[in-house]
Amino acid sequence: MENALPLVQVTGATVRFQSDTALDDVDFRMFAGEVHSLMGENGAGKSTLIKALTGALPLDAGVITLDGRTVQFATPHDAQLAGISTVYQEIDLLPNLTVAENIALGREPRGRLGSIDWPAMRRLAREALADLGLDIDPASVLATHPLAVQQLVAIARAISTDVKVLVLDEPTSSLDFDEVAELFRVIRELKSRGVAILFVSHFLDQVYEICDRITVLRNGRLVGEYLTTELLRIDLVQKMLGRSAAALAARPRLDGYEDPDPSVTLSARGVTVLPGIADADLDLVEGEVLGVAGLLGSGRSELARALTGVDRLEAGIIRIDGQATRLSSPRRALSVGVVYSSENRRTEGLIGELSVLENITLALQAQRGILRRIRSARQRELAASWVEALDIRPPDIDRPVGTLSGGNQQKVLLARLLALSPRVIVLDEPTRGIDVGAKVEIQNLVGELADTGLSVVFISAELEEVLRVGTRVAILQNGRVVDVLPSDGLTTDSLLALVARPEEDES
Amino acid sequence: MSAVMKHRLFWPLVVLLALILLNTVSRPSFVRITVHDGRLYGSLIDILRNSAPLMLVALGMTLVIATRGIDLSVGAIMAVSGAVALTIIQDSGDPANPAVLAVAIGTAVGAGLVCGLWNGFLISVLGIQPIIATLVLMLAGRGIALLITGGFITTINSDPYKFMAQGYVLGLPFAFYVSLVAIAIVALIERRTALGMLTEAVGINPEASRLAGVRARGIIWGAYAASGLLAGFAGILYSSNIMAADANAAGLYIELDAILAVVLGGTSLAGGTFSIAGTVVGAFTIQTLKSTITFLGVPPAVTPVFMAAVVVVVVLVQSRRFRRFMGRLPARLRTWTSRTPDGAEAAS
Structure with missing residues (x-):
């Protein structure tokens, strides 16, 4: 395989959201048959770069070339047609449909008169699953499977098209050890077929196990591109954070402290x-x-x-x-x-379209009841104090909470619960x-x-x-x-x- | 300027003003307001008066839609309410007695509230989908109304009753004051208490709201009860206007007008954040559109087609996505034409 020319080449990518620059003049490349990792803190621009690459977001400046040809994707569908498939962290499948329908969605095999060819669809699904070494009944309803299996189905869906580039955004966050091993086997298989795989994960172990090359972003800018074998972990963390690793050490626990009468x-x-x-x-x-x-x-x-x-x-x-x-x-x-913060932040935690302010005050207001509304001034004061205490960024209490990064969303959820003392x-x-x-x-x-x-x-x-x-x-x-x-x-x-x-x- | 354009009421107001402008250009007498005996007359005053039943129903619909639901039964509830009120007045033999009227109106509105509570029970307690649950009363309600009137169109003669839809106070139609009071009460309850915010939370994410300790069931139930109550009042106004209880015609298709008014006002059918002011503008827009049809002399046979066409245009104008699409259209056409069939890209 000729490795001299990158399969994907992004040059000078820039994306702005109003006054914020989410991605600033970033270069990025991927070769056929490699597993590439994109590393960075939340807000570093990882998601933005992925979205630009997969057609979910337009570039304000910069060029993307695929196989040497300049491409412009207006929609994720365009990117898929060009051979770039994505599996997102939050599984975007339809739980009420069957596994086969999910895998074939949007490209169902057609029979005569344009009707759906069901046997062909199930065959296609079974083959895609067999590729992953999965024994799942294609006719079963997706929601009946555990989250981990649904994730694998999402991957099966992504690779069942003629894929050149596969983007996996936090694919392992809900998989256990065996399932991760299974996924890695599939990734290596795809790699040997010449697929370029973008593997985004916050598990450093996994990145070091599977990836050939790492690109690091920080604050929307490119820090550098490195071979995994030549980059020490400690250096990677430093590059991601832009500060020394010593600052990362966890708070020391109070050793030897024992409550005399623990209640x-x-x-x-x-x-x-x-x-x-x-x-x-x-x-x-x-x-x-x-x-x-x-x-x-x-x-x-x-x-x-x-x-x-x-x-x-x-x-x-x-x-x-x-x-x-x-x-x-x-x-x-x-x-x-007794308060609870769910593992599913978006579906069972936050009210995405409401503001940070409303999300923080929600539980407290619900406790007080409908009639005893917290005064507006008091609400703002309360929310602002939590935003400051937990260092929620950006510190804008009127912003819809859905636009915050994962870590900040988690902090908003914590603030809501802590406000209840x-x-x-x-x-x-x-x-x-x-x-x-x-x-x-x-x-x-x-x-x-x-x-x-x-x-x-x-x-x-x-x-x-x-x-x-x-x-x-x-x-x-x-x-x-x-x-x-x-x-x-x-x-x-x-x-x-x-x-x-x-x-x-x-x- | 761009801050003004971004305001959520900007496009709904533009549409309403454009409709009024269209009417004025085609017939300047549209905006003329004359004074007789200290009362104002004119097309605009008619719109204020005639929009009252729709306004009440649309306010209730706003609350229901905010919880991610829908209430198809409002028209039928209007029929029930009108039938109850007029039957009581007719049976009393003393149609002008204020006490009789008070009992009649109280019972009729109470009937509307009961209907709303029934809807809320089916949806919040039994968990039936709103569109199915309210379909029950939408179909059965008119039957109940017919049962109450004994299968006839009940007519009465009562000046005080007639006053509600047709009377004037301080130069303006009494029905308009009813609208104003309803708008004020709903806005106060939603925005001066925490009900509005909690309703939005439930509408956007019911499970997250439950985990945050919000009484989602009570809030949803309350929204349908409010919708039934307001439809009950709307039924009184409607029957007062024609002085008859017509079980088949009262509030026919008003649920569709109300849903449209809510959507025109910028509240999403997907539930969540809602706008009372938007609904008010939306209800006036629909009423103006109906006057336009009469005013322009559109033949009755093609009225639905005309209405549909205008609605499509209005909804498109308000759609941010459509406006963005139109804004990008010239650029798109250019790239499209520059892609020649043999695949060569034109130099940009």
Whole structure:
């Protein structure tokens, strides 16, 4: 394969949103048969560059060439026709249609008279899935599959066209170890066929495992392009953040500090919501961060939802300060100071089209009721103080929250919950899909909250993060809490071994 | 200037003013207002008067649409309300007695409220899709109205009742004051309490709102109840105008006009952020459009076609996407013509 000429060449790409320059004179190239990573903090311009490349956003200046020809995409469809396919982080499939329909959507095989050729469609879907080594019934409805499988279907959809460039935006954020390995196998297969793959992920391990070349962006500008083998991790992080790695170190925990009489704020016994969790016990102490670790499907989110009144208990009891409390709705849970931040920020967290101000005051206003409206001046004061306290950027409380970056959206959600002065806060994957800088900020914030006496449940698929943030770690297996250990004695490897150990027989 | 153009009421107002201008150019007497016996007369005054039932219904529709719903039953609720009021007045034998009128109007509006509560129950408690749930009353409501009037068109003779749609106060039609009071009350309740913001939150993202502790069920139920109540008042105004309860004709297709008024006012059918002021402008626009049709002497047979054509133009003018498309059209045509069939790109 002739590698001298790049398959994709972007020169001088510039995109402006009113007065903000999101992308400033960026050069970028990809070769056929390589896996390329685009790295940068939130707001560095990664998404903007991807959108420009895939026709979702027009360039204000600059040129894109594909196979040596200058191209201009008015819509993502144009880009797809030219051979550039994208799988976005938020799965953009139709859950109520079948797997086959999703894969063939927009290019359904036609029979005579223009009617859809269903057998051909299912055949096409089966082949696309077989390519990925997936055994999924093409006639099954997409929503019946777990999120991880839906993600793989999205990838199957993207590669079932005649693809030259495949863009994967955070493809692994909802996959477990085996599924990631499966995805990497497929990526290598596509690579050997000469497809250029743009792999965007905030998991450094994965970037180093699969990528040949890395382009780093910062504040909308190009920092540089590097071969993965020649770039040390620490250098990569420095280039992304533009500051030294020492500043990234997590807040030191107060070692040796032990509350003389730790008081239990929330205790759960025999909590059951089938099929997710069965007979789970948990004690939460005042001022602690309880990390929750478990594999996908171990009931992490289900536990969070059961503790916070989102899903009703089928069995079990929850005591708050020793008092049995029925958390029959999120509203009820909020009123006793138990708050929940969902892993699905956009669908179950924020009200996208409302402003930062309205999103921050929403829960507090809902608690006060319709008639006792918070005065406008007080609302602004409240929102502005949270924006400042959590360093939400841009600091504009009238901006629709949907236009903020992932990390800042998460902070807005936190502000909404913290405005209620809760006693227990349950965070489900609060750092998913956000960049290194914002991640460290949120981890540190969680520690500070615990120092003020708040009890925090911190759920994450990243074991390293669970260890770093949690004072204790609860290990979940098949919907049960099998162990609670202090995090000081654990390493990522030993925790992984605990999480992944085969289920013991009842003894 | 661009700040003015970006205001959400800019295009709705442009459309309304353009319609008035069109009428004035074709017949200058359109904007003439004359005074008789201290009362104002003229086409514009007629629009203020005749738009009242639509205004009430459209206000309710705004709240329902903000919750991501729709209320198809408003016309039928008007028929029920008119039938209840006129039947009570007719049966009393004393049609001019204020006490009788108070009971009649109270019961009729109460009937509208009950209808709205029924819709809200089906949608917020049983979880039936709004379009299906309100279709039930849309079809059954007129049957109920016929049942109340015994299958006849009930007519009455009552000057005080007639006053509501046809009377004047301080030179302006009484019905217009009813509109104003309704607009003021709805705007106050939505914007001076937190109801407006919470309604928008529920309309945009019901699940996120529930998790934030918003009583989504109560808010949705309340929106349909308000819509039923306002349709009840609209039914009174309608029957007062013709002094008859016509179960088949009262409020016929008004749900479509109301939905259109809401959309013209800039509130999206997808729910969420809504504009009361926009709906007010939208309702006036629809009423002006209807006067235009009469005024221009469009033959009745082609009225729906004319109306449809104007509506398409009006909606397109208000569509930001369409305006952007038209703005880019010259450039697009140029690139299109420069792409020659053999694929060679013309030098730019």
